[in-house]
Amino acid sequence: MKPAILLALSLGAISATSAARADILITPSFIINIEEECAVEYRVCGKVSYTGTSKKTGQAIVLRGKTVEGKCDENSFCEFEGYIFRNGTTVYRVSSEGKLTVSQGAKTLVEEKGVWQ
Numbered sequence: 001m002k003p004a005i006l007l008a009l010s011l012g013a014i015s016a017t018s019a020a021r022a023d024i025l026i027t028p029s030f031i032i033n034i035e036e037e038c039a040v041e042y043r044v045c046g047k048v049s050y051t052g053t054s055k056k057t058g059q060a061i062v063l064r065g066k067t068v069e070g071k072c073d074e075n076s077f078c079e080f081e082g083y084i085f086r087n088g089t090t091v092y093r094v095s096s097e098g099k100l101t102v103s104q105g106a107k108t109l110v111e112e113k114g115v116w117q
Contacts, residue, residue: 025117034050050094061087065092082095098115098116
């Protein structure tokens with residue numbers, strides 16, 4: 001789970017009825033804003049937006065995607081892995097650890113580690 005969500009949950013800052021949550025990932029080449037449009041009580045969210053802005057050119061791309069979960073334990077708690085977004089044949093993955101991977105088929109176009117803000 002992203003550090004901002006953990007902090008907000010521990011402080012009670014986000015209510016179960018909140019409409020959106022946002023986090024920013026800073027990589028060497030991009031500023032990525034991720035916004036989930038699902039209430040906190042939903043572990044899986046199919047309404048996630050990605051706005052990626054190039055630090056070099058200032059150009060931005062806006063995509064829609066969803067959360068990705070990994071293995072679940074016996075209590076049905078599933079590990080949050082990150083997000084996935086698609087733009088035609090290009091796939092954008094943002095991991096919970098802050099890794100951005102952009103690929104087309106088997107070809108990796110971008111792979112950068114960032115820091116969540």
